Amino acid sequence: MKNDISKLSEVEKAFVAQSMLKESSTKIPYVVVDNFPKLGLFTALRFLEWVAQNPEGVISLPTGKTPEFFIKWTKYLLKNWNEKDVVAIREKSGLKGVKKPELSGLHFVQIDEFYPIGSHQHNSFYNYVVNFYIENFGLDREKALLINCDEIPLAQGMTFNEVFPDGKVDLSLRYREAATPTEKIQQESVFLIDQWCSDYEQKIREKGGIGFFLGGIGPDGHIAFNVRGSDLFSVTRLTETNFETQAVAAGDLGGIEISANRLVITIGLETITYNKEVTAIIIAAGEAKAEVVKQSLEQPMSNIYPASVLAKSPNSRFYLTEGAATKLNDYVDYNYKNGEWTHAKSEKAVINLCKNINKYGHRLLLEDLKEDKYTSMIPGVSEKTPETVVSSIKEKISNGLRVEKNQRFLFTGPHHDDILLGVLPFISQHIQEESNKFNFAVLTSGFNAVTNTFVIQCLKDTKVLLDKEDIQMVKYADFFESGYKFKWDKDVYHYVTSLAGNDKYQMNRGLCHRVVRALVETYAVKDESDLRDKINEVLTILKNSYDGEKNPPAVQKIKGMIREFEEELVWAHFGVPVKDITHNRLGFYKGDIFTEQPEKNRDVAPLLEMIKKVDPTVISLAFDPEGSGPDTHYKVLQATAEALRELKKEKDISEMRVWGYRNVWFKFTPDEANVIVPVSLGEMASMDRIFENCYLSQVDASFPSFELNGKFSTLSQKIWVNQLQNVQLLLGKDYFYQNKNPKLRSAHGLIFVKEMSVDEFLGHARELEKSAEGDINLD
CATH class of the missing domain: 3.40.50.1360 (Rossmann fold)
Structure with a gap:
């Protein structure tokens, strides 16, 4: 009809x-x-x-x-x-x-x-x-x-x-x-x-x-x-x-x-109708x-x-x-029937056919292809058609197996944990290559993801450690004037060393050290007595807040700095120092019901300066041009795209590559990606352990995805496994478990990445920016 x-x-x-x-x-x-x-x-x-x-x-x-x-x-x-x-x-x-x-x-x-x-x-x-x-x-x-x-x-x-x-x-x-x-x-x-x-x-x-x-x-x-x-x-x-x-x-x-x-x-439904x-x-x-x-x-x-x-x-x-x-x-009909027929359409049609009739790619018959609504549209469709799709998917997997050298990587995420949940196994195969340089940047503060209950417990633990004189740095003469600004790496190293020794007490002590630094920086604390007063003040604010209440900016900053510490712990597993991790805290993210639109001076300028400083050959980002996940994702994408447009005016960045990744909020299909990364069970376990041991405020999954009542790391693993199952139906299970490459033999999941030139990325982002306001200021 x-x-x-x-x-x-x-x-x-x-x-x-x-x-x-x-x-x-x-x-x-x-x-x-x-x-x-x-x-x-x-x-x-x-x-x-x-x-x-x-x-x-x-x-x-x-x-x-x-x-x-x-x-x-x-x-x-x-x-x-x-x-x-x-x-x-x-x-x-x-x-x-x-x-x-x-x-x-x-x-x-x-x-x-x-x-x-x-x-x-x-x-x-x-x-x-x-x-x-x-x-x-x-x-x-x-x-x-x-x-x-x-x-x-x-x-x-x-x-x-x-x-x-x-x-x-x-x-x-x-x-x-x-x-x-x-x-x-x-x-x-x-x-x-x-x-x-x-x-x-x-x-x-x-x-x-x-x-x-x-x-x-x-x-x-x-x-x-x-x-x-x-x-x-x-x-x-x-x-x-x-x-x-x-x-x-x-x-x-x-x-x-x-x-x-x-x-x-x-x-009710009857009320509406x-x-x-x-x-x-x-x-x-x-x-x-x-x-x-x-x-x-x-x-x-x-x-x-x-x-x-x-x-x-x-x-x-x-x-x-x-x-x-x-x-x-x-919509599916329209996309198949209109425009130039691309190989991506062939990939999508053949992979979906395998899934719909539950048949491996190498067992597809010509009659299967001709009877299907979409594979029958493939120009020159023949019994060889599945082989061409198999070949292109294998090439994408080959792209995911490569270990690049002499690259300057800048991995960005809208929120803390986005990078880990999106592409950690891809990062881990490059980060040990000595010729590569890595920088990480989280673009918003992320304080909304930290519950009052978690911070209250952190502050209570900090008070106990102060009473035991187990936070010794507060005794240093210059600590409250300038000393708190130094040795932030030491908090991280203390934590991960204690993690290696499974010493829960010392791990918590490392966290509390960082909480003290955050309090001193945020409130310009004068001495230990003032520190205790500020702890009690924040405790009072949080205990008297109703559930879901917007926190004062200072408390938001404390929560955000806890998230920043968690992000530093993740990359410390790979030897990345604090100085190579940027916490941008873009100003549009304020914890309001509607986050503001990014602004050039406030939000784009600091991103531009960071990109210029790092001078990356590869920049990664959460590729969400339509806001499928939290609205922060596509607003960060807007700001990043604008920064790259500005950078193009200053220098030639035609050789720079953009790696678009997706995570628990939205997913690529195999035809959309051009890099497919095999993930072993060991890498999944590593990702899960890192998430659980570093993202302390997220372990209880207070803000879960609607797809899983549990940790985001568990959901990521589920997605990676499902993505392998879809490709496995095309390639056959023996392609993986009988492969000569041990990386493929051990693969139990796949990550999809879309590699783009800067111009190609800006082509995806441009229409969103134009349509959001253009020359009209809706605010």
């Missing part, structure tokens, strides 16, 4: 005209745009188009990071409606001649909220809605239906802190007898919350239901907090979530330890969402894919970036 373009709005028609895909064959129509920022512009224009037609309509808008550019573009367009640049945007996008919409007549409905959570907390969705929608958009608060946990009635007029002092709500009290007086109060409170939810649902229906719904989609396919398995006729309710949702919420709530025990109040004319839009960006988007759009309506319920609503749409659309049948 092809969608009838006459049913699309004028804005949608305009963006379909700009899209590579002009039609969609799914029950729910979708529109594909180039990238994340453009997705925000498209969504903002469609929203304002709807508001112009429904000035007193009922709207429900999303929270979290997904709507960042929707919010920025909406505010910008309204503020500059009749300015030249916005008029040009409107004319191009189907809003020519439309009068500036007035938002004050709209009725807002909050989609969901954690329960319990204080409405004053910056990480509550109530606070988000008030700040980013009610006040930012100029909505009428009196016309809004909001979920304020502080105002939901509970037994005996008590607060949720009194009824649920540990933040845990036991929903089994709905169905069983209360065993204690406390449980009786909790049981009564649960029923009162249930009644409040029913009343909330009724108020939405009294408004006629939601007229414009905009939502993201979770890794399990959830919309609002209607997780996988939710009833397609569900209404507003207090409910539990699943692991995938808890993992995504961990960043908001201060760790999986909190989100795993926190319930949610959410509108109650109004038969609802304009319901799901936005999704990045390849990480590709599989769940495919299932939601191409599978029959099912509670396994909650977003599929929107098929009931004729005005429902999915707005997608190209990355999020990559697995859709329409």
Whole structure:
């Protein structure tokens, strides 16, 4: 079924005209745009188009990071409606001649909220809605239906802190007898919350239901907090979530330890579709969402894919970036059928055929190739076709086996642990070559990944060691004036030497040494007494903070410096000194809900200076041109690309190579990579041990991936093994375990890398930079 373009709005028609895909064959129509920022512009224009037609309509808008550019573009367009640049945007996008919409007549409905959570907390969705929608958009608060946990009635007029002092709500009290007086109060409170939810649902229906719904989609396919398995006729309710949702919420709530025990109040799937004319839009960006988007759009309506319920609503749409659309049948068809047929297409088609029919490459028959939709498109397809693909994949593996010499490597990562999780085995085969020079750079502070609980324990341990006089450097006469600046390598060497001897006490002592240096640098500590005061001050701040609260800048710096110490420990395993590890702490990373866009003077300039100083022949980076992982990744990519553009103006860097790697957030397919690195079981074990012994703040996996309830190092290993299995189906198992090369015989995983020239890399990054703002300052 092809969608009838006459049913699309004028804005949608305009963006379909700009899209590579002009039609969609799914029950729910979708529109594909180039990238994340453009997705925000498209969504903002469609929203304002709807508001112009429904000035007193009922709207429900999303929270979290997904709507960042929707919010920025909406505010910008309204503020500059009749300015030249916005008029040009409107004319191009189907809003020519439309009068500036007035938002004050709209009725807002909050989609969901954690329960319990204080409405004053910056990480509550109530606070988000008030700040980013009610006040930012100029909505009428009196016309809004909001979920304020502080105002939901509970037994005996008590607060949720009194009824649920540990933040845990036991929903089994709905169905069983209360065993204690406390449980009786909790049981009564649960029923009162249930009644409040029913009343909330009724108020939405009294408004006629939601007229414009905009939502993201979770890794399990959830919309609002209607997780996988939710009833397609569900209404507003207090409910539990699943692991995938808890993992995504961990960043908001201060760790999986909190989100795993926190319930949610959410509108239901029936709430969203109650109004038969609802304009319901799901936005999704990045390849990480590709599989769940495919299932939601191409599978029959099912509670396994909650977003599929929107098929009931004729005005429902999915707005997608190209990355999020990559697995859709329409998109795959388009890419095979259009443009020049490349060898990469042949690789993808043959490898996928092996996987789809579970057949080794050397056993593929000509009839297999001709019967398959995509391999049959290969020009001159013959029984020799699999051999050409096998040969090219083997060549990529050969590239991954090479040991380069006389190179100056600069490995960069958006966050700490990105480099290790992405390409450690590739690094380890080059780093022992004496003619190579290595520098490492982590571009953001990474303080968001350190829990308050971890820092509290570090500070307590530091106090104990001070009491024992086991941090002797504080006794040196000049330590607090200048001595703390020296011998940072000594902390690292002390730790790794103690690690070699399995001396946990001395390892912790090395960490506490670094914590002391961080405190002295951050607070300009005067003496040992002042040091103890600062420790107590930070402890007080952290103990009095709610879970997920944004820390003061000084505490953020302490957390970031702990992460920096962890990164230094990793590369100390290979003899890399502290001076060869750069901690850039780019200024756009501030721990806000929306990280700022990189700026030339603040963010690009220091990267340019670092690159000039190192003068690398090879620079590596997390290659995420669409923001499939955390938004920090593609913003770091923007800043790095801009630094290289500036460097090109000063000197010839045509010989410089760029190694793009991917890790736990997003993956290459074999056809996208041109370097395939075999990974042995020993190298996997080494990576896991290094992660566990160095990234101390991450071992408990407080902020896990939705793909695995555990350490990122375990997930990396799982990905590497899966990548080998896909290639192994093409090449055959005997290619590996019977190979003459011991490196290949020992391979139980593969890493994919994309080697590019600088110009090729900038070609990938340029469109993102251009579309993010161009000459328009959205802030």
